[in-house]
Amino acid sequence: MTSQELFENIKKKKSFLCVGLDTDINKIPRHLLDTTDPIFAFNKQIIDATHDVTVAYKPNLAFYESLGVNGWNSLEKTVNYIKYNHPDIFIIADAKRGDIGNTSAMYAKAFFDHMEFDSVTVAPYMGEDSVKPFLTHVDKWVILLALTSNKGAFDFQFMEENNEKLYEKVIKTSAQWGTEENLMYVVGATKAEMLADIRKLIPNHFLLVPGVGAQGGSLEEVAKNGMNNKCGLLVNSSRGIIYASDAEDFAAKARENAIAVQQDMEKLLKVHGLI
Amino acid sequence: MTSQELFENIKKKKSFLCVGLDTDINKIPRHLLDTTDPIFAFNKQIIDATHDVTVAYKPNLAFYESLGVNGWNSLEKTVNYIKYNHPDIFIIADAKRGDIGNTSAMYAKAFFDHMEFDSVTVAPYMGEDSVKPFLTHVDKWVILLALTSNKGAFDFQFMEENNEKLYEKVIKTSAQWGTEENLMYVVGATKAEMLADIRKLIPNHFLLVPGVGAQGGSLEEVAKNGMNNKCGLLVNSSRGIIYASDAEDFAAKARENAIAVQQDMEKLLKVHGLI
Numbered sequence: 001m002t003s004q005e006l007f008e009n010i011k012k013k014k015s016f017l018c019v020g021l022d023t024d025i026n027k028i029p030r031h032l033l034d035t036t037d038p039i040f041a042f043n044k045q046i047i048d049a050t051h052d053v054t055v056a057y058k059p060n061l062a063f064y065e066s067l068g069v070n071g072w073n074s075l076e077k078t079v080n081y082i083k084y085n086h087p088d089i090f091i092i093a094d095a096k097r098g099d100i101g102n103t104s105a106m107y108a109k110a111f112f113d114h115m116e117f118d119s120v121t122v123a124p125y126m127g128e129d130s131v132k133p134f135l136t137h138v139d140k141w142v143i144l145l146a147l148t149s150n151k152g153a154f155d156f157q158f159m160e161e162n163n164e165k166l167y168e169k170v171i172k173t174s175a176q177w178g179t180e181e182n183l184m185y186v187v188g189a190t191k192a193e194m195l196a197d198i199r200k201l202i203p204n205h206f207l208l209v210p211g212v213g214a215q216g217g218s219l220e221e222v223a224k225n226g227m228n229n230k231c232g233l234l235v236n237s238s239r240g241i242i243y244a245s246d247a248e249d250f251a252a253k254a255r256e257n258a259i260a261v262q263q264d265m266e267k268l269l270k271v272h273g274l275i
Numbered sequence: 276m277t278s279q280e281l282f283e284n285i286k287k288k289k290s291f292l293c294v295g296l297d298t299d300i301n302k303i304p305r306h307l308l309d310t311t312d313p314i315f316a317f318n319k320q321i322i323d324a325t326h327d328v329t330v331a332y333k334p335n336l337a338f339y340e341s342l343g344v345n346g347w348n349s350l351e352k353t354v355n356y357i358k359y360n361h362p363d364i365f366i367i368a369d370a371k372r373g374d375i376g377n378t379s380a381m382y383a384k385a386f387f388d389h390m391e392f393d394s395v396t397v398a399p400y401m402g403e404d405s406v407k408p409f410l411t412h413v414d415k416w417v418i419l420l421a422l423t424s425n426k427g428a429f430d431f432q433f434m435e436e437n438n439e440k441l442y443e444k445v446i447k448t449s450a451q452w453g454t455e456e457n458l459m460y461v462v463g464a465t466k467a468e469m470l471a472d473i474r475k476l477i478p479n480h481f482l483l484v485p486g487v488g489a490q491g492g493s494l495e496e497v498a499k500n501g502m503n504n505k506c507g508l509l510v511n512s513s514r515g516i517i518y519a520s521d522a523e524d525f526a527a528k529a530r531e532n533a534i535a536v537q538q539d540m541e542k543l544l545k546v547h548g549l550i
Contacts, residue, residue: 062382100423156400
């Protein structure tokens, strides 16, 4: 998928919402446990209920891996279901991978060839040769961790050398490895005030912004500081949408919450003159 | 497993060899492709041929994930096979994981509860709350990336603030999160000259050292700079052992190469007065 195609979808749906599929067998409604694949049954209903207001889905790999072979099977079915029924939706493998070259190449194969993800989140610690193997797949994207939304972000990401923080160095250095057509960045919404500075470094790249809602970030602040002339934002919500209810009405409630976020996003897209 | 148990096994086998199971369907001998599970068939023969000179096995998750559900199935069988037949051998999930707290907790569940790995490699970029969920499992270990063996290590790991490099900050900071009984570090053999300085920071922790052999590091240098009074080293070899031959004699050749490394290690353990 190109950035223009993503932007067209954002304009069509009046939304830059990414729904995080952090599907936890212990949190999904009890009645689904009688189905043959509860995780996929849950995801399918969430997707059916939210696809028209959502431009991206982001399965969080840990939740699937914790169930072993069965979880991996549910993941593959979920990706196939989205790709077949909603080919315009951008799918993110939230995997935080990154290893020496031949190993990263294998991860890229897992997510881009074996499965049909459009993108994968990658950790930058091991540098260029750990990231590049993901960038050689046509129409596929790396979403590199820059500034994360968690408390631990302050442990290392703000380390400073020559007035440059580690997360800034990660952005500046890695921007040379890829292009605006195959590289996005994770920037946590809890650090929205830093988005404006990050936009000076990378005015055109798309940013994946987690941490709105449950983690406390403000959508308005994110748009104010991070939106560009192609929107340039995918804002993720996981728990606030998929766990809106733990009863049989979970999908309807997820839809209600997704629509509420979409309507806020529509206003912000209008304010910024994009629709 | 405790560090003392690991050391006892090192003394018994006169070896601190870790065999990396980077099992690639395109590199294993062709005759195995006729079996129902070629990846497991390969691993089983490698394990049968090397377990008496090996103290650790390190499946590289990327190689299994690249095959999807089947790969994950081969991985589970491999871990079960090692644990059942050789319970004294330390098993490392080389996964380079790390995410916000609730997600890292799910990865820990995947590797420590669903499967019986003894340890998992973790990337430090997201800080304390991304690492701690792995440290709460009794007798399980985090092996944190400090200084990696690849070229990209120079992109960020040597960033310096107040005369402290990022990899040093990672070591010093994270040493407060765990203990010598649940935390090891990855230190690449290609940076063996820095091992002596790292030993000053963490004299007692075990180090996992990749990059001997194919990646060019010297075992003697590693031992000289990194060995402590409990050995304190697990040195990994992957391709040099498992791909010693691509014919029907692959397991016998793997054994020959593993024994050659073990004999070098035996000499070094003697030189350092540990056996």
